[in-house]
Amino acid sequence: MGISHPAGFPVYNLLAKAFTFVPLGSVAFKVNLFSATAACLALGCLYWTAVRFLVFLHARENPGRFAGPALLAAGYLAVSQPFWFNASVAEVYSLHAFFVSLLVLLFLYWREKGDFRYLHAAALVYGLSSGNHATVAFFLPAVLVLFFSWTPAIIRSGAGQTPGGAVSSGSAPAYAMDSNPPLPPFDKGGMGGFDKGGKIMPLVRHLGICVLFFLVGFSVYAYLPVRSHAEPSFDWGNPETAAGFLYQITDRKDAGTHFKSMTGDRREAGGQTGSFADSAKSRLGAVFHKIPLVVWALLTDLEDHLSPVSAVGFLAGAFLCWRKSRPLFFFLVLVTVFNVAFFVKWGRESFFPSYVVATLFTAAAIHYVLDLPFLRGGDGPRPGQRDAGVEWPSADGAGQTPGGDAASAPGKRPEATGHVSTALDDACSPSRPSPLDPTRTLARGGNIRGDTPSGAFPGRRGAGANGLDSDGERALSRAIRVRPFRSGAFPGRVDWRRIAWALLVLLIPWSIFKNYYAVDRSQHYLAEPLAAKIYLTLPDRAVFVPGLSWFNYYYSQDVARLRDDVTAVSAWDLLSENPPAWLTPRRFPDLDLPDAARRRFNTREQIAEYIEETFRGNGSARPVVVEQNETFYEQTTLAGQLRPYRNALLLYDPSSGPGTAGIRDPGQRAAGANELDSAGEQASSGAIWTRPSRAGAEFEEFKKFLEEDLAQPGVAVDQEWLTLPYFLIHSFRMYYHDTRRYSEEREVLRLMNEFLGKRDAAWQFQMADNLVLDGKLEEAGRHVETLRNVFAGSPEAWMAEGLLARAGGAPEDSVQPFLKAAALSPGDYRPRYELAEAYRQMGEPERALPELDAAFKMIKNVRELSLVRQARISTGSTKESKQAN
Numbered sequence: 001m002g003i004s005h006p007a008g009f010p011v012y013n014l015l016a017k018a019f020t021f022v023p024l025g026s027v028a029f030k031v032n033l034f035s036a037t038a039a040c041l042a043l044g045c046l047y048w049t050a051v052r053f054l055v056f057l058h059a060r061e062n063p064g065r066f067a068g069p070a071l072l073a074a075g076y077l078a079v080s081q082p083f084w085f086n087a088s089v090a091e092v093y094s095l096h097a098f099f100v101s102l103l104v105l106l107f108l109y110w111r112e113k114g115d116f117r118y119l120h121a122a123a124l125v126y127g128l129s130s131g132n133h134a135t136v137a138f139f140l141p142a143v144l145v146l147f148f149s150w151t152p153a154i155i156r157s158g159a160g161q162t163p164g165g166a167v168s169s170g171s172a173p174a175y176a177m178d179s180n181p182p183l184p185p186f187d188k189g190g191m192g193g194f195d196k197g198g199k200i201m202p203l204v205r206h207l208g209i210c211v212l213f214f215l216v217g218f219s220v221y222a223y224l225p226v227r228s229h230a231e232p233s234f235d236w237g238n239p240e241t242a243a244g245f246l247y248q249i250t251d252r253k254d255a256g257t258h259f260k261s262m263t264g265d266r267r268e269a270g271g272q273t274g275s276f277a278d279s280a281k282s283r284l285g286a287v288f289h290k291i292p293l294v295v296w297a298l299l300t301d302l303e304d305h306l307s308p309v310s311a312v313g314f315l316a317g318a319f320l321c322w323r324k325s326r327p328l329f330f331f332l333v334l335v336t337v338f339n340v341a342f343f344v345k346w347g348r349e350s351f352f353p354s355y356v357v358a359t360l361f362t363a364a365a366i367h368y369v370l371d372l373p374f375l376r377g378g379d380g381p382r383p384g385q386r387d388a389g390v391e392w393p394s395a396d397g398a399g400q401t402p403g404g405d406a407a408s409a410p411g412k413r414p415e416a417t418g419h420v421s422t423a424l425d426d427a428c429s430p431s432r433p434s435p436l437d438p439t440r441t442l443a444r445g446g447n448i449r450g451d452t453p454s455g456a457f458p459g460r461r462g463a464g465a466n467g468l469d470s471d472g473e474r475a476l477s478r479a480i481r482v483r484p485f486r487s488g489a490f491p492g493r494v495d496w497r498r499i500a501w502a503l504l505v506l507l508i509p510w511s512i513f514k515n516y517y518a519v520d521r522s523q524h525y526l527a528e529p530l531a532a533k534i535y536l537t538l539p540d541r542a543v544f545v546p547g548l549s550w551f552n553y554y555y556s557q558d559v560a561r562l563r564d565d566v567t568a569v570s571a572w573d574l575l576s577e578n579p580p581a582w583l584t585p586r587r588f589p590d591l592d593l594p595d596a597a598r599r600r601f602n603t604r605e606q607i608a609e610y611i612e613e614t615f616r617g618n619g620s621a622r623p624v625v626v627e628q629n630e631t632f633y634e635q636t637t638l639a640g641q642l643r644p645y646r647n648a649l650l651l652y653d654p655s656s657g658p659g660t661a662g663i664r665d666p667g668q669r670a671a672g673a674n675e676l677d678s679a680g681e682q683a684s685s686g687a688i689w690t691r692p693s694r695a696g697a698e699f700e701e702f703k704k705f706l707e708e709d710l711a712q713p714g715v716a717v718d719q720e721w722l723t724l725p726y727f728l729i730h731s732f733r734m735y736y737h738d739t740r741r742y743s744e745e746r747e748v749l750r751l752m753n754e755f756l757g758k759r760d761a762a763w764q765f766q767m768a769d770n771l772v773l774d775g776k777l778e779e780a781g782r783h784v785e786t787l788r789n790v791f792a793g794s795p796e797a798w799m800a801e802g803l804l805a806r807a808g809g810a811p812e813d814s815v816q817p818f819l820k821a822a823a824l825s826p827g828d829y830r831p832r833y834e835l836a837e838a839y840r841q842m843g844e845p846e847r848a849l850p851e852l853d854a855a856f857k858m859i860k861n862v863r864e865l866s867l868v869r870q871a872r873i874s875t876g877s878t879k880e881s882k883q884a885n
Contacts, residue, residue: 835848
């Protein structure tokens with residue numbers, strides 16, 4: 001077990017670790033199995049939450065009628081591509097959906113039963129869920145809306161409270177829940193509708209209890225510093241320190257992107273000028289301006305990934321919830337708003353909380369539509385609806401009128417009492433038939449018969465039609481009248497309800513057919529093919545620096561145990577703002593680490609010097625091998641000290657350079673004639689001499705690995721598989737370019753064209769640049785011509801034209817193209833850098849230096865800094881020489 005990327009996800013990691021003890025399959029299989037189990041739990045919980053949500057909105061209807069809409073709405077989510085896909089991979093999102101569904105369910109039970117134990121349980125679940133996905137912190141405003149809207153009503157009604165104020169295990173409260181109760185959040189009597197007598201202390205007490213339960217759940221984050229102190233290989237963020245812990249749980253790594261799509265940058269929002277009030281006003285205006293775009297993004301995502309019914313149902317169900325319960329409406333909408341605003345650029349699985357809300361609203365919309373008179377085939381009571389004039393008992397046995405007034409409830413406020421749904425109890429009672437049975441009438445205290453009991457419905461119209469019997473008196477019977485829809489009741493009419501049901505149900509198999517091949521990973525093993533093959537070719541006792549595939553290599557090292565002799569150091573740990581925080585003696589006891597106390601890490605150049613010292617200190621005793629990594633080349637100056645080893649691996653050798661061959665290769669496995677040194681003796685240190693390899697042989701081996709991977713079933717259609725090859729291929733190109741291996745770079749560019757489909761202006765310019773540097777001006781001219789014709793006016797076209805003119809001996813003709821490229825790319829250092837070289841070749845170093853100064857202000861990494869600094873030194877020397885002459 002290790003520390004995942006911010007915010008750590010301790011709940012998922014601990015539960016997944018427990019699943020690894022199941023004696024079934026590999027560790028990877030068991031962790032994926034845990035995600036599948038969490039997905040099943042999420043769907044089951046979401047279905048039941050949708051049923052209770054409909055019970056909340058329609059308390060007087062038979063709960064058995066809610067099963068179909070709830071099952072349909074949850075089914076759309078179950079077969080959607082994001083949910084289905086994440087149910088089969090090691091990700092936190094399935095468990096995230098379960099926690100969100102459970103949280104809503106506990107709130108609904110709390111409101112329905114008036115038992116504060118459900119509220120306290122919700123607080124505990126809320127704390128635990130933050131340990132699975134920290135973005136639930138943004139649900140806090142929504143949670144507070146429910147707490148301050150519903151707590152006063154429940155306390156005022158006395159539901160769930162003993163005389164001493166403690167929570168009892170009693171039955172449901174006597175307040176209406178099928179409509180929006182008259183409970184203003186703030187009235188003249190005090191907060192939350194409390195009277196002047198003062199019941200503020202119960203609210204404060206419950207708030208304090210909820211905070212305590214939340215902290216108990218949130219304490220799962222203590223796992224992070226405890227585990228980090230043990231120095232696992234996988235230790236993202238180093239949260240054993242206070243600064244590292246706060247960095248981890250607040251996700252400072254991606255803090256710059258949080259809500260960025262809603263607020264824009266500071267310059268756009270006026271954050272760099274004017275007062276704080278003006279800045280806040282400008283940002284708030286930007287938020288309101290982008291709300292329609294965010295809503296449209298959500299609806300588009302629902303339509304694309306769930307179903308069109310879910311997109312329409314979200315809006316319709318939200319309106320129905322607004323009519324029934326404003327606090328619940330604001331709770332669900334706020335959950336959705338914060339989730340979508342935070343993840344609007346990610347979508348898919350990041351929208352799972354919004355998917356949960358959409359499922360609830362869709363269930364409400366489906367129930368409403370299928371209950372329309374047009375689809376039911378006639379007028380009259382809805383199927384399963386209780387008669388309006390029938391008197392029903394409350395939870396404590398007191399009679400309730402249809403409006404929710406207590407028949408006998410002395411001492412209670414009228415608005416605090418009302419009808420409580422007992423239909424679920426009716427449905428589950430062994431003395432009563434299924435609530436889905438449309439042919440029976442259930443009479444309380446009587447026998448169940450297929451016919452109507454005598455006197456149960458006096459008069460032709462019956463008491464259920466208008467609440468009055470034939471004599472104009474209110475019916476005393478407590479029967480539940482069910483009027484079924486009979487397809488033959490209206491001869492000649494189309495059964496629209498069944499047609500609607502069929503259309504809604506058919507969307508599920510259609511989604512299964514559409515998404516199956518996209519989510520099928522039965523033949524895909526991301527950590528096995530390419531990454532594992534590269535890992536197995538490492539030399540003995542290597543210090544390995546993986547790049548993009550660092551996660552795969554840690555799995556191969558810590559779980560699969562492929563190479564226990566290898567010490568892996570992530571490139572991203574080395575490139576962090578403070579490398580010694582990651583490279584500690586306890587974590588890497590076998591490495592020779594530089595003394596961090598005498599170094600400062602204020603600039604990228606200082607970090608690059610620390611990395612080079614680390615390589616130098618370990619390279620003499622052990623082979624230091626780096627995976628192809630474009631970012632590593634950009635942030636260090638080590639490219640010239642890395643020579644090709646095998647496939648995508650580079651061996652650190654400070655004596656190597658372009659074209660160097662026959663150099664000492666410490667630690668490589670002995671094989672054949674290479675086992676002897678130049679004197680015919682076995683090398684005493686275990687190191688051997690190697691023969692120079694054929695130019696580009698390592699890239700040929702890498703391509704062979706790609707072909708073998710593509711031959712695996714399912715890999716060709718997997719969208720994620722290409723991520724690692726794409727990164728490595730681009731890194732190959734930069735490495736060959738910086739080490740002046742231009743023929744090898746062209747091979748990589750051809751693979752980018754044929755395999756990755758790169759045919760844009762950037763690719764044409766890279767090919768032209770390569771050919772110009774290699775002296776093949778005629779071939780370069782053909783690519784420059786393509787840029788002129790196909791990508792005319794682009795900065796790449798002007799840059800290529802300038803490079804070709806300067807290489808052709810006419811630097812004065814390259815000035816204008818470079819100036820035009822600089823105008824089109826004001827943030828790119830390259831046009832100014834090349835323009836300075838043109839001026840230097842023209843014998844005008846005094847004009848070149850200002851261009852280099854301009855390029856210096858645009859540099860973004862150590863590689864660019866090194867190039868500009870070297871050019872400035874060369875130009876300065878030329879200027880001094882010219883002045884001396």
